Amino acid sequence: MTLVPNNNLDELDLQILDLLIKDCRTPYLEIARICHVSGGTIHVRMKKMEDMGIIKGSRIILDLPKLGYDVCCLVGIYVDKTSSFNSVFDKMSKINEVVELHLTTGNYSMFAKIVCTNITDLQDVLLNKINNIDGVQRTDTFLSLSQPIDRNISL
Template structure:
């Protein structure tokens, strides 16, 4: 589903749900002045078309025992790229894995419990078959995080 497939009502529904994914359909209906059945239909269609990927609780890693965040940039042998993606995705500490253009092929974000855990993650990813270089950056502070898209 591309942006141009979204009409004004879809966008209004998505804006409300980005702010609070637990907002009841009845509340969306009331705020937008449309029947609740319409809201249910639209949300179901947005899920089926892939515009809504899921509903999650956004956790603060520093408050739940993962005070260390790391960003790792990878250079990978092209024929091992898919293998490395799959290995990184299977690591429970990895929260984001992106394919890149430029000097690095992949960037991944990890969260760790302590410096020993940071070292274990770093060693594990550097030893993956196909990794020719990895640059690990330790996050020293969170300045800004925004999970809402400007639709």
């Protein structure tokens, strides 16, 4: 993804973001050295982008299979009626295996990304957690065989 200037961000802001996307642990002084500005300038720019809601924190990226999470899937969820959405969102947020939830257009009301240790755990999540939520009409599950592209653009 290429970041482009807009009314709120200039080239320096974008350069800072680009460096942080590559490694969010880069020290401000290192960013300042690369950008040929002072450390104070980087601090002010970071604060500005945080206040604007552009930077929402920092995250660690885990290699989930190395931690024993060998199953990743996407689940298309059909919700029976629009008035059920908030309740479904709330209940889905309490399922630890759900790592992302997207409201979607098309055939599904929403898509969930789920990670589990094995197929037995996935079966439990699908049958005993997601499909038991009031408002969930049915689900379609797609197993991820691999993830050849992962841009990790969230900081």
